[in-house]
Amino acid sequence: MDRIRITGGAPLSGVIPISGAKNAALPLMAACLLTEGELKLENLPHLADTALMGEILANHGVALTMHGNGGGNGQHHGRVIGLSARNITNLVADYDLVRKMRASFLVLGPLLARFGQAKVSLPGGCAIGTRPVDLHLKAMEALGAQIELDSGYVLARAPHGLKGGVVTFPFVSVGATENILMAACLAKGESVIENAAQEPEIADLARCLQSMGGRIEGAGTSTIRVQGVAALHAATHAVLPDRIEAGTYAMAAGVTGGRIELLGVRAALLESLFEILGRAGMMVEETPTSVVVSRGPARHRPVDVVTAPFPGFPTDLQAQFMALMATAQGECAITETIFENRFMHVPELARMGAQIDVQGHVAHVHGIARLKGAQVMATDLRASVSLVLAGLGADGDTYVNRVYHLDRGFERLEEKLSACGAQIERLKG
Numbered sequence: 145m146d147r148i149r150i151t152g153g154a155p156l157s158g159v160i161p162i163s164g165a166k167n168a169a170l171p172l173m174a175a176c177l178l179t180e181g182e183l184k185l186e187n188l189p190h191l192a193d194t195a196l197m198g199e200i201l202a203n204h205g206v207a208l209t210m211h212g213n214g215g216g217n218g219q220h221h222g223r224v225i226g227l228s229a230r231n232i233t234n235l236v237a238d239y240d241l242v243r244k245m246r247a248s249f250l251v252l253g254p255l256l257a258r259f260g261q262a263k264v265s266l267p268g269g270c271a272i273g274t275r276p277v278d279l280h281l282k283a284m285e286a287l288g289a290q291i292e293l294d295s296g297y298v299l300a301r302a303p304h305g306l307k308g309g310v311v312t313f314p315f316v317s318v319g320a321t322e323n324i325l326m327a328a329c330l331a332k333g334e335s336v337i338e339n340a341a342q343e344p345e346i347a348d349l350a351r352c353l354q355s356m357g358g359r360i361e362g363a364g365t366s367t368i369r370v371q372g373v374a375a376l377h378a379a380t381h382a383v384l385p386d387r388i389e390a391g392t393y394a395m396a397a398g399v400t401g402g403r404i405e406l407l408g409v410r411a412a413l414l415e416s417l418f419e420i421l422g423r424a425g426m427m428v429e430e431t432p433t434s435v436v437v438s439r440g441p442a443r444h445r446p447v448d449v450v451t452a453p454f455p456g457f458p459t460d461l462q463a464q465f466m467a468l469m470a471t472a473q474g475e476c477a478i479t480e481t482i483f484e485n486r487f488m489h490v491p492e493l494a495r496m497g498a499q500i501d502v503q504g505h506v507a508h509v510h511g512i513a514r515l516k517g518a519q520v521m522a523t524d525l526r527a528s529v530s531l532v533l534a535g536l537g538a539d540g541d542t543y544v545n546r547v548y549h550l551d552r553g554f555e556r557l558e559e560k561l562s563a564c565g566a567q568i569e570r571l572k573g
Contacts, residue, residue, distance in 0.1 A: 146573045150542045162385045169189055179356055181230075184378075188225050201227065256300045320341075389555075394437040472509070489527035497518075519545070536568075
């Protein structure tokens, strides 16, 4: 099994092009099931998760075509992939595929809306919380679907098509919002989604659906209105930049006391993080084409954070922020409100000398001057990259094991960090 070796201690300096967002790419790929026409996605990141979603879609009969590899002029701009769901041959999403990634459950809404039925296995993915799918299922029922559970599968039927209705989520769910948003595009009449997720990835999905002929208002707010149409058509859409990747590399500048230019990202995607980094003593400057994040030689200040749905502090950056705060000059509290099991990186950071005391859903971080390299084990996607960040700022060598988690969400991580002066390499297992 592969692992990554990092020799820490050097300030990073350079330019990192930000890839297309994984959390946007996966629902966008599923959206191809809504139309017979080809959906062409530009700036699609090359990740284990997008490859798996491609495999899941191919299992349904989707034809995938490479229109460009994203290279040119020494920079990467993401792949261009065409997805054609003209000849769907299978309405069953098998357990062997769906169990590997939770986002694969997003095929439910499009298949149900277009074909009137779907059979989808209950999903898997990172073990960071229960994250039940009942919100997805209740939303489909609100549009007239008949739902049954049988032997680990969801059987969804709408033999006469979905009908517009009101979906009110008891709490914010990004995945459930995406699933019902796609389904509502082909429902008869108006659908209203209340307490909808407001993440930029939701708005990006809506823009794609609109380019396919969907009639959507309010995406990016708590209330989304969808006027159903009879059919969607072919379209081309560019995946928005990955704000989680950008935030991760921004904190790499803080961990190492360096300067990194995040190419292709806008500050508006990460206002909550950049505001907190400013309070920690870091510099954040927006240019016409990038955001530049830097930290001088002085240690950064501790800042308390509480994770929250967008526009709050992202839970997907909590582990990385903890790695940054591990060497802050003082103490802070990091409160996790989204996932109940998302402190699994704490024992691994402790192996590097971090002083962190977890009490329920609050981690109290007591900053020390320097971490020390160690053997550590990745437990999930965001935890794994937090260990990479910690290693970049630590004395000596850090070995991060089980790096297949990283491949799920970070495109060419070693290459991008090496270009900024990091001593990092993948060791084949």
